[in-house]
Amino acid sequence: MTSLSFCVFLLCLPFYSSASTNDRPIIGVLAQDLRTPRENYTSYIAASYVKFLEAAGARVVPVMINKTAEEYKTLFNSINGILYPGGSASIVSSGYQRAAKIFYEWLLRLLLTRTNTTAVALPLDFTDEAKGSRIFKGFPAELMEDLASEPLTDNSHKWSVSMLTYNTTEELKNFYKVLSTNTDGDTEFVSTMEAYDYPIYGTQWHPEKNAFEWKKPHYPHSPSAIKTTFYTGRFFCQ
Template sequence: MKLRVTLVFLAVGCLARFTYISAAESNNRPIIGILAEDTVSPYGKTYISATYVKFLEQAGARVVPIRGNQSLEYYQMMVNFTNGILIPGGAVSFIKSAVGRSIRIVFELALELNRKGDYYPVWGTCMGFQALCYLVEGSNLLKPTDSSNVTWPLYFAPEAKKSRLFGSAPPDILRILATENVTQHEHSYSILTSDFESSTLSRFFTKLSTNKDRKGVEFVSSIEAKEYPIYGAQWHPEKNSFNWNPNYTINHDADAVKVGQYVANFFVSEARKSQHRFPSLKAEVLNLIQNFKRVYFTDGSFFEFYFIDPN
């Protein structure tokens, strides 16, 4: 007999119900939340880049937006209804912004769940990577680096061989990552390797890879938490397949696409280990990102955004 425990709680002014199902059941309908970021646009106040949505969808997940400036109860509800969180990159402050507050709350909720044995993965890309480091360290260790609009291979740390993220990767993926320019960097600040190793970060995270900027300054580029399914990449795995802005240095060849697909498959496979569910099919459908306005910009940028909170 399958054990089902149903919890009923009051959140955001409505009665909601969510069901935990036994870990023996396979979750083949994973839903991942992406945090919406602040913006100034005639289309809306917050947005999510479609590149992240497509990145997750290619691996068999669906996406719901996680809004900013919401109550604690809202974030508790969304975490309990989703199977993981992706914190995207973006040119916003992760310290003083609505998305910064959202990141902090969701990160703390994810930690609490994982400490209780409720598997809940978190992925941070670029700014998301930096935000995770800030929250763990409790201070901002970022230093200026010459690492914007460039594509590099990774310098794997010895620990990568036994890591969750790279330890089971096919040999050709590891070869591509280590020898080809397939990881796109779009950041002007980084966590220097020396600062990582001398800080709290090295006790919470395992350093999986580093890179050197154009001036030879070494920084940490891939991490995973030692005890929890929390991952960070200073580089952009989603751009190889889904960002076509000609002003960006992005590798779109077959090997680069394989890398992006591998990372997406990995994180979605982590999300499949979470047994969270929306209270009903109707609630699930109404929260999916397809309900929100998508705008494709024809100004040559090739940007495609979902606007979450209309003006």
């Protein structure tokens, strides 16, 4: 059994805003499956987690396992954060895992904005941070010029992290530097980023499709597009 041995805090509302400090937070604590369930007793929340949050000024509500999506949605919209306790509950197959996944996926949606980018190749609008970035360090200067002027990056997504969300979310700004952006004509969004202090990288575009996929007509296959696949892959494998 794969279990979680540490606790995780997730902020739900309003995670991505610059709202002032909330002096009356409501925090959910996720229940865990019992190893040996009994009749009418299948899950538990350790009192120490409740006291821990109450001591910091929060009001605490239980988030029970095996509830409906509708019940979880109502709760999600009513709390300011949720704590996932550590323990022996499986993070692969359990009521704890299923509920945790639901709340985590809903939280991610708060960070995302719908964009019209399901089938389009775009050039990259590089930021000043790209010049000293790790991910683009090994790219030839000529290829960087082509990436900035030619549609060499495939975009096949409906959701993006908008620059508005990035600029108003201190957690994102302090952790990631934006290396390039793009726009669908209405919304500017992050297209390449890397963490300041950790080997964590993200591209909203698909570097692998240029050289190896042919299903969609917008996939770029020019010599520079193929080089983009190679240099991006080489960076990740170094």
